[in-house]
Amino acid sequence: MNYAIEFAGLTKRFEQVAVLDDVTLTIGKSSLVGLLGRNGSGKTTLLRHVVGQLLPTAGIAETLGRTTSDLRRDEFERIGFVPQEIRLLDWMTVSQHISYVRGFYKRWDSERESRLLDELELDGNMQVGALSTGDVQKLAVVLAVCHHPELLILDEPVSNLDPIARSLMLEFLLEVTREDDATIVISSHVLRDVERIVDWVVCLNHGRVMTDEALDELKERYAEWHVTKQDGKLPASFTESFVVEQEVNGREARVIVRSDGADAESFRAAYSCELVVRALNLEQLFPVLIGGDQA
Amino acid sequence: MRSLLAFTSLIARPATFLWGALAVIVVTIAVVGVQEPDVPVLIASDYALLVCFGYPFVAGTLAGMALREFQSSSFAWTLPGVRSRTALGFLACALTLSMVVVALTLSGDVTQNLVLLTGFGTASFYLGAVSVHPASRWLGFASSLLALLVVFESGHMARLIDTYLLTSVSLTAVLTGLCMQQLFGLSVFRGMPSIPTSPMAGAFSLNASLRMERLKLVTATHTHVDELPAGFDHSIWSWVRAAAYESYGPQPVKVALRSISRLGLLFCLIVLHTLLEPRSVPLLEMIGKITYDALFRPPYLAAIGDRPPYVAVSLWIAAMGAGIVFATPLALRSKLLYPLARRQRSQIAHRASLALGATFAVLMAASFLIVGHLAGWLADYPLRMDFIPFFVRPLLGTLILLPSAQYAAVLSLTSNFTKQYGAAFLLIMGMTAFVTVVLAWSFLLPSVLTLTEMVLSAALLIASQFVYRRALEKRYTQADLV
Numbered sequence: 001m002n003y004a005i006e007f008a009g010l011t012k013r014f015e016q017v018a019v020l021d022d023v024t025l026t027i028g029k030s031s032l033v034g035l036l037g038r039n040g041s042g043k044t045t046l047l048r049h050v051v052g053q054l055l056p057t058a059g060i061a062e063t064l065g066r067t068t069s070d071l072r073r074d075e076f077e078r079i080g081f082v083p084q085e086i087r088l089l090d091w092m093t094v095s096q097h098i099s100y101v102r103g104f105y106k107r108w109d110s111e112r113e114s115r116l117l118d119e120l121e122l123d124g125n126m127q128v129g130a131l132s133t134g135d136v137q138k139l140a141v142v143l144a145v146c147h148h149p150e151l152l153i154l155d156e157p158v159s160n161l162d163p164i165a166r167s168l169m170l171e172f173l174l175e176v177t178r179e180d181d182a183t184i185v186i187s188s189h190v191l192r193d194v195e196r197i198v199d200w201v202v203c204l205n206h207g208r209v210m211t212d213e214a215l216d217e218l219k220e221r222y223a224e225w226h227v228t229k230q231d232g233k234l235p236a237s238f239t240e241s242f243v244v245e246q247e248v249n250g251r252e253a254r255v256i257v258r259s260d261g262a263d264a265e266s267f268r269a270a271y272s273c274e275l276v277v278r279a280l281n282l283e284q285l286f287p288v289l290i291g292g293d294q295a
Numbered sequence: 296m297r298s299l300l301a302f303t304s305l306i307a308r309p310a311t312f313l314w315g316a317l318a319v320i321v322v323t324i325a326v327v328g329v330q331e332p333d334v335p336v337l338i339a340s341d342y343a344l345l346v347c348f349g350y351p352f353v354a355g356t357l358a359g360m361a362l363r364e365f366q367s368s369s370f371a372w373t374l375p376g377v378r379s380r381t382a383l384g385f386l387a388c389a390l391t392l393s394m395v396v397v398a399l400t401l402s403g404d405v406t407q408n409l410v411l412l413t414g415f416g417t418a419s420f421y422l423g424a425v426s427v428h429p430a431s432r433w434l435g436f437a438s439s440l441l442a443l444l445v446v447f448e449s450g451h452m453a454r455l456i457d458t459y460l461l462t463s464v465s466l467t468a469v470l471t472g473l474c475m476q477q478l479f480g481l482s483v484f485r486g487m488p489s490i491p492t493s494p495m496a497g498a499f500s501l502n503a504s505l506r507m508e509r510l511k512l513v514t515a516t517h518t519h520v521d522e523l524p525a526g527f528d529h530s531i532w533s534w535v536r537a538a539a540y541e542s543y544g545p546q547p548v549k550v551a552l553r554s555i556s557r558l559g560l561l562f563c564l565i566v567l568h569t570l571l572e573p574r575s576v577p578l579l580e581m582i583g584k585i586t587y588d589a590l591f592r593p594p595y596l597a598a599i600g601d602r603p604p605y606v607a608v609s610l611w612i613a614a615m616g617a618g619i620v621f622a623t624p625l626a627l628r629s630k631l632l633y634p635l636a637r638r639q640r641s642q643i644a645h646r647a648s649l650a651l652g653a654t655f656a657v658l659m660a661a662s663f664l665i666v667g668h669l670a671g672w673l674a675d676y677p678l679r680m681d682f683i684p685f686f687v688r689p690l691l692g693t694l695i696l697l698p699s700a701q702y703a704a705v706l707s708l709t710s711n712f713t714k715q716y717g718a719a720f721l722l723i724m725g726m727t728a729f730v731t732v733v734l735a736w737s738f739l740l741p742s743v744l745t746l747t748e749m750v751l752s753a754a755l756l757i758a759s760q761f762v763y764r765r766a767l768e769k770r771y772t773q774a775d776l777v
Binding site for chain 2: 051052055076079081089100101105140143144
């Protein structure tokens with residue numbers, strides 16, 4: 001078994017609407033995968049399939065080598081899950097909630113628990129219902145990682161955290177990967193944060209996988225050209241086949257190109273312009289990725 | 296042992312559980328005190344069956360609410376072995392509670408069958424849980440009906456069990472098995488986090504997270520006041536209409552009719568009561584006579600049957616009153632910012648409560664009058680209007696006490712959890728007080744409402760509304776609104 005997660009032809013329909021459409025995807029063990037996509041693209045539905053909470057309308061879904069409809073105690077001992085919409089037992093205190101969840105697992109790292117509570121500044125005596133949204137999110141992460149999961153599924157885990165807590169959380173996730181050799185799938189709209197930790201990117205759009213590739217390769221594949229023309233105007237649009245996106249404004253243009261087909265020298269000569277090449281970050285790449293340009 | 300803790304920890308939250316238990320014991324004593332216990336029969340006496348079934352049933356409803364809340368949480372599904380562990384803990388709770396209750400009951404009557412009563416108690420714990428769980432509506436309905444039968448027809452039921460022992464045990468076992476399957480089934484655990492929780496306000500579902508789910512449910516189907524029909528003039532009553540729109544959507548009549556349809560359970564109970572009564576007249580006529588008597592209790596007719604279901608009618612009216620306050624409240628959303636001063640919010644809250652109370656009174660009175668007269672026609676009684684029907688007293692009592700429940704509902708919107716549980720406690724105690732007072736009122740005084748009573752009732756109604764209004768004003772002007 002080489003994959004932590006394996007989907008083949010996975011389709012999920014709610015009524016007549018296909019939220020996931022023929023998704024074929026494998027996520028290897030010990031990967032750090034960023035699951036990206038616009039709102040309603042199917043990310044949460046996909047992650048719910050990973051933990052077996054939703055069942056496919058068609059296709060195959062396997063997690064840790066077992067069909068997700070048949071996940072058992074042994075598999076759940078190895079999975080950690082932070083859902084997007086966190087509903088905990090509000091009437092318990094933080095400590096009570098942790099000790100309650102601890103009871104379900106054979107192994108529980110109390111040292112990690114207290115370190116996390118300390119670093120994330122969570123008060124064990126606070127009632128869960130009285131916590132801020134960010135603190136609930138922190139608590140959900142604590143609950144999901146103290147049993148040393150092999151597979152950690154995080155659906156928008158840092159969306160409500162302040163920058164300091166977010167940074168702490170991301171560092172901790174990297175540490176988890178190192179310590180536990182865990183596979184982490186993280187869905188987030190805060191792409192700068194995702195970029196810091198993931199090594200693989202999966203992009204969904206309208207329930208289809210548009211991108212499934214290593215982050216470094218993606219970054220190498222695309223580049224941003226900052227084009228300026230001193231005399232005269234640039235054309236309204238560039239027609240070169242390697243141009244993926246463009247924003248032309250008179251004498252200046254911002255062009256995203258596929259690195260493998262792009263020839264900067266010829267471009268410069270053709271338009272008599274100056275050209276500065278810049279690397280793209282994930283946020284800049286995102287519109288291209290959901291467009292599925294992988295030629 | 297670790298497995299058992301998975302569920303027992305969930306219902307270890309002591310306050311409500313203990314208070315609820317206390318209240319239930321008081322109710323039981325009140326009910327048993329009013330209804331003289333039958334002569335004990337061989338297997339299960341009237342009193343023993345009532346306590347050994349009724350008490351675990353109520354405890355089971357609390358357990359069901361706790362289970363529902365746990366299953367609705369987003370973290371439960373991925374906990375390893377969650378189903379088997381919670382199921383084991385649940386069974387342990389059911390058995391322990393039943394054995395304790397049976398032991399207490401047996402101290403007064405040594406002829407009981409310990410194992411049988413423990414079995415019935417355990418089953419009723421499951422039935423109680425199913426009655427408040429969204430897993431199966433039909434099973435919930437059946438369990439509620441069975442519970443009502445045992446509570447209100449314990450004498451008949453005890454005799455039935457005694458006569459058809461094997462059948463009773465088999466049916467109970469099958470029903471318990473179905474409940475187990477519904478409560479701890481794989482699909483239930485898998486699907487519950489995606490299901491918005493029931494709007495029914497119970498001890499465990501009064502917390503903010505679940506209330507938000509309900510708000511989301513309402514928001515998903517209805518929009519804000521901007522879409523109100525023409526005629527919205529920013530007067531207090533217009534805002535009450537806005538509250539009705541936000542609470543029930545564009546067709547509030549449907550909600551009212553749905554509330555009235557719950558009376559069907561009461562009439563099922565009356566029909567079953569009739570089937571159990573020894574009778575010398577045709578069934579339909581007997582149903583008519585008993586229904587007419589239960590609702591109207593006319594002074595010129597002797598009581599029909601061994602034990603007319605007056606208690607059921609009284610309790611039902613109170614339960615319906617509590618239901619409209621907590622399950623289908625009429626209120627503006629607490630977390631939205633309306634262009635209203637705090638004093639206006641309090642006025643709107645009071646008028647909305649008044650409107651809800653008035654609608655409740657009219658609907659209940661109308662439906663009881665219609666059904667009662669239809670029953671009288673079935674029984675071939677002459678149509679007489681020269682007496683005050685029996686149901687008027689419990690209805691008046693409910694209307695007098697309704698503001699206190701409505702105030703508890705207002706508190707629960709903004710209070711912290713401890714206070715909310717306090718509100719649940721007040722509700723239970725209020726129901727207990729209501730049943731005791733109304734039953735005493737109904738049975739100790741003459742069957743015809745006297746002038747003094749009418750004047751006193753009117754005064755109490757006005758006084759309770761006045762106090763409620765002052766309390767709302769104080770609350771809305773001095774407390775946090777979210």
